[in-house]
Amino acid sequence: MAASASAISLLLLATLAIAIAAAETAQPLAHGATGGRTTIKDASTNKLVKSLGRFAVAEHNRRLRHGGGSAGNGDPITVRLAFTAVAAAQKQVVSGVAYYLKVIARERGAGAGGDRPIDAVVVVKAWLKPESRELVSFMPSPK
Numbered sequence: 001m002a003a004s005a006s007a008i009s010l011l012l013l014a015t016l017a018i019a020i021a022a023a024e025t026a027q028p029l030a031h032g033a034t035g036g037r038t039t040i041k042d043a044s045t046n047k048l049v050k051s052l053g054r055f056a057v058a059e060h061n062r063r064l065r066h067g068g069g070s071a072g073n074g075d076p077i078t079v080r081l082a083f084t085a086v087a088a089a090q091k092q093v094v095s096g097v098a099y100y101l102k103v104i105a106r107e108r109g110a111g112a113g114g115d116r117p118i119d120a121v122v123v124v125k126a127w128l129k130p131e132s133r134e135l136v137s138f139m140p141s142p143k
Contacts, residue, residue: 043089
């Protein structure tokens with residue numbers, strides 16, 4: 001009986017040692033797995049990011065049309081814009097994925113100005129069918 005108890009104790013000790021060794025060598029969660037922002041390095045050429053930039057500008061223009069073309073809809077940018085590019089992007093896992101975009105857009109129409117940097121936030125919920133995209137913020141960029 002004493003030999004049996006010693007064998008069980010030795011087995012438990014070995015199992016504990018293996019578990020501790022496995023825990024020490026495990027990789028930490030990747031930065032941005034949940035909560036933290038990660039930079040999208042190829043933002044200017046990434047098809048999804050460019051699609052989200054186009055969506056942000058189109059949604060801004062749609063809101064202007066439905067808001068009577070004024071800031072009455074809460075949008076601080078009161079002119080219609082044409083998408084030019086995405087200069088930078090980050091993503092953050094939230095309830096879905098939030099994309100923080102630095103969109104470059106140009107005023108549409110006669111007497112239009114040059115390129116304007118815009119900070120846009122689009123949340124994508126890919127599990128919904130059809131995929132849900134929501135423009136959360138569309139503000140002039142300070143830079």
